[in-house]
Structures are given as structure tokens and as C-alpha cells.
Amino acid sequence: MSQHFLVSARSRTLSLREIYAAGEEKNYATFCKLRWETTNGEPTCPQCGSLTHYKITTRRRFKCADCSHQYSVTSGTIFSARKLSYTNLLAGLCLFANAVKGVSALQFARDMGINAKSAFVMLHKIREAVAGETKNATLTGEIEIDGMYQGGKIRPANLAANRIDRRLASNQTGKRRVVVALRQRGGRTLPFVATSEAHGVQIAASVVEKNAKMFADEASHWDALHASFDTARINHSVAYSLDGIHTNLVESYFSRLRRMIEGQHHHVSVRHLNQYANEAAWKEDHRELTNGALAHRALGLALNQSRSKYFAGYWHR
Ligand SMILES: [Zn+2]
Structure with missing residues (x-):
């Protein structure tokens, strides 16, 4: 073994x-x-x-x-x-x-x-x-893109009578962010902190080379990727991987980042989230060193x- x-x-x-x-x-x-x-x-x-x-x-x-x-x-x-x-x-x-x-x-x-x-x-x-x-790095070849939401959670009050509707925008902290990551298969992982996963489309336009092939899940905001790139989609409600179409590598990166945040840092401020995202990307990319x-x-x-x-x-x- x-x-x-x-x-x-x-x-x-x-x-x-x-x-x-x-x-x-x-x-x-x-x-x-x-x-x-x-x-x-x-x-x-x-x-x-x-x-x-x-x-x-x-x-x-x-x-x-x-x-x-x-x-x-x-x-x-x-x-x-x-x-x-x-x-x-x-x-x-x-x-x-x-x-x-x-x-x-x-x-x-x-x-x-x-x-x-x-x-x-x-x-x-x-x-x-x-x-x-990876400052100023660009990606080429096969690239997986996905997002991971982080922070901005409100703890429900002890007494049910005091609890607020946490779904209302007016009751949210404004500190919720998403780490959008692009991972080149056999290459580098580039994370970015944004307020919404849909921003990933613009991010891809700035760091991915035109001839690259993109892989994304079924979320509708990724539809816009098709206009700029050869893009394949995987519907996670059907399967996680079909004929080489998957986002498993970018998911592995997120699992390292999530374990880092939940296991070590517990609370991460919006201001420093990009630093942890960068550290996890660097460690993921060099995991065999x-x-x-x-x-x-x-x-x-x-x-x-x-x-x-x-x-x-x-x-x-
Ligand atoms: Zn000198």
C-alpha cells in the first residue's frame, strides 16, 4: 500500500x-x-x-x-x-x-x-x-472555478421571542464574503475575495487566457462564462463528475481553506480573509514539497x- x-x-x-x-x-x-x-x-x-x-x-x-x-x-x-x-x-x-x-x-x-x-x-x-x-499570474489549459461563502453569520438569540429573521438583508452584517477560486489542473490556484460568486466571471476574464477550457457547476451566473471561454458544466444534483467534467480540484482547495478557518482561526475578519485564502492556495499547490x-x-x-x-x-x- x-x-x-x-x-x-x-x-x-x-x-x-x-x-x-x-x-x-x-x-x-x-x-x-x-x-x-x-x-x-x-x-x-x-x-x-x-x-x-x-x-x-x-x-x-x-x-x-x-x-x-x-x-x-x-x-x-x-x-x-x-x-x-x-x-x-x-x-x-x-x-x-x-x-x-x-x-x-x-x-x-x-x-x-x-x-x-x-x-x-x-x-x-x-x-x-x-x-x-502568483502575483500577476495568469492561467491556461483546464481551469476549474467555484466559490466558497464565508462569514457574516448571525447567531440566533437564546429566547425564540428575541430572534430576528436572518434572511432579511437589513438583518445581515454585511460581512459575508465569497472566496472565488480558479484552479488550473496541474497548475496554480488563484483565490479572490468578492461580495458575490457572480464576480467570478469578471475575475476569470482578467486572469484566464482566452484559449483555456473552463469547468464550473450549474449555478446560473456561470452561464456568462460561455461567451468568453470554452466552458463545460457539471450539475451537482446529478453527479460530481462525468466524463472528466468536474470541479473536484477547486473543491479540494476549499476543503483545505475551510479546515484552516474552522480548525485554527475560528473567526476571520473580512480584511484578512484574502491572506488565509492565499496561504491555503500556496500550500495546496506545493503539497508535494x-x-x-x-x-x-x-x-x-x-x-x-x-x-x-x-x-x-x-x-x-
Ligand atoms: Zn551600492
């Missing part, structure tokens, strides 16, 4: 024990290698691109010999204002990679020995970094992305 990949020894290539045993110098070298991949870890001035530099060894900083700019391995990246050691940052990335269904900020804070706010910010920075991998490869990939993405727009100020406090 074949073993599930995550259970096999070959999926495990990095552990917290190894990271802490390696020590700060070795973990720092990993940062340099992933930041300056093309020069095999040799520092490159972020200002002018020069390789000539002086080392300010006590602080692990460099001074460019050509333009005098001072920089470090995390300068200009989402980790630029870091307070944690390289060892602790790498451990955090390992915990992120190991959490196949995500990790709550509170659990991460306890594992890392940092406060909940720092944990929240660090996790969101990593999510932002991994999402950068080893945990070490995942952690290093996340670090590489974090070090090659400019400073966080959203969380720049948070880190200092």
Missing part, C-alpha cells in the same frame, strides 16, 4: 531541533544564500547592485564600496525591522511550513515565545510573501519581496 506523502520520511527534511542545533551563524548563511541566490550568497548592494563591499562583522551588516550604502541581508524586505534572531525567524518559517492547515497566531506565539501581536504580524508577513509567488523545501521557499520569497505595505509599522511596537 502506498503511504501518504506527509507520513513518509522523505517529506521531512527540516526540524526545529536541526535549526536550533545549527546555530545563528549557519542560519544566517541560509538567509544570505536565499537572498542572494544568483551570487551564491555573496552580498549585493540593494542600491546600486555592486558586489564590492566592506563587512561590518559585529552587526552582520555591509557597506557598499561603490555607493557607501549600508545594508543587511534583510534590508528592504518584509523582515527588515526584525527583532528575532535568524535562528528564530527560520524556526517560525518551519512552523509555518509544517502547519499544513495553517496555524493560529496564539498557538504560534506560544511556540515561538513571542507576544500574540508579533505572532500575528509575522504570520501575515509570511502569507504576504508566499502570495507574491518537503517541509524543508517549503520553509526555504517561503524564506526566499520573503527576502526577495519589498517591504510590507500593510504591516510595516506594526513590527516596531
